[in-house]
Amino acid sequence: MLEIKNLSRTFFPGTVNERKALRNINLNLSDGEFVTVIGSNGAGKSTVLNMVAGKLQPDTGSVSIAGKNVTKMADYSRAKYIGRVFQDPMAGTAPTMSIEENMALAYARGRFRGLSLGVGSKRRELFVEELKSLELGLEGRLKTKVGLLSGGQRQALSLLMATFSKPKILLLDEHTAALDPQRAALVSRLTKEIVERHQLTTLMVTHNMEQALQLGTRLIMMHDGQIILDLDQEEKSRMTVQDLLDEFSKIKGAQLDDKTMLQ
């Protein structure tokens, strides 16, 4: 469903700040696969996500979604295939518009937006049904401005908006990191339920190793612009957070040794 081939990107080439963000990344997600991505700061996790979303262009390599090469497509053009939830709970919704209007904006993803009313009575029924699945009581507050909701509510709504039109790929960019533990647990649970219900092919970046182990069917670890560990569901289920940390320091250590030998 998602095919990432030989993706490389260097930031600030030719300057003292030159940094290789991605070194020849290859990653294939089959239909319905839910991959969690962990790694240190600056490992390239968000860069990969931004390249899939079209926010960043790679120097070399390609991104294909459902067999279609989207590497050169603008972010808003390829948005018809992609649902996205951002880290900032404020980023995924329009604050001065009501809950039902936000749902309508999401509903029209990838379709032609013409002069028909955004929120008709038939659509409103659909929105109510979808909002009920969140179990936050938002279905009774359709006319409420989204700016008045709490961060957790807004993030849950963002998640629903990104998913209910069934995108080919769902991108989650540390979408629980800015929430308090209770809200983060709620959004994690909703993520699991929604991805399973719609069988969404998902790429989730997280800093939370426990979350990375709990959610998803596959786990990859990135470091210094490379994928250094790739675990399938069975391997993942046997892992603990401590195992992951050990694995991380082992691989990182090995690399450090290599470098010292070269010098």
Next chain:
Amino acid sequence: MITAVELGLIYAIMALGVYLTFRILDFPDLTVDGSFTTGAAVASVGIVNGMNPWLATVLAFFAGMVAGVITGLLHTKGKIDGLLAGILTMIALYSVNLRIMGKANTPLLGEETLISPMRAAGILGSAASVAILFGVCLVFVAAIVWFLHTELGMAMRATGDNQEMIRSFGVSTDNQKILGLALSNGLVALSGAVIAQYQGFADIGMGIGLILIGLASVIVGQAIFTQRYIWLAAIAVVFGAVIYRLVIQLALSAGLEVNDMKLISAVLVVVALLLPKWKGFQKIVKSFKRTPTPVTESKEEVRTNA
């Protein structure tokens, strides 16, 4: 006084255009200073050359749209700062407007215009003309409110609200801005066309400082009316435009001169911007809103005690 209301209602169409860019798109567009005159020039030259005044006014609307598209292209494709893009188009339009008119002033004396039948019927300056113009304003308000609730219009609102988000739902924010600027400047030019027909001439300087009148109308209206609903906000803009004209009228009758108008406009905008921030004003507003609440609170207490 009635003349001030009539003028206010015609300028209200321009203010609705400014509302579209300034409030909905969150884009401070200065093109309006130029496109207002463009509208007046196109309509006047058309009418003087024997064109049907309705057709001439519609043509003015499209001329304004073109001006808006140019600012939009400069900003989105040329990546020029929004304020500067507007200023560039505005300055360029000064020459274009002179080219359209061929001179600095085009009189419409004795021509058949949109206003001349009203003048001939003797209803200009009466309650009837105010009612007609108010009705026209309401039609525009209704059209704008309807548009902003369509899928396209909602995408435009979201563009002003959260660009990143609406792009992630497949909307080109560039196209939305260009469309918004086109519609806005179309309305501004239309307003300019009607003003020219109302006052009987188009003048190269008639658009100077116009953005302030637009902003004053939007901000004054907003200071008085709640912004909870779009239709209320849009009607507030119409009332804001009328109130602005009445304030100008008062200032004139208090002995100030026409030449002082730009200063008064600027002061009015500053007052409308600063007044809501002043604590004393907030207290007054609150005291209006608070009155009913203590009653329900005491009831709650009784209930919990029982």
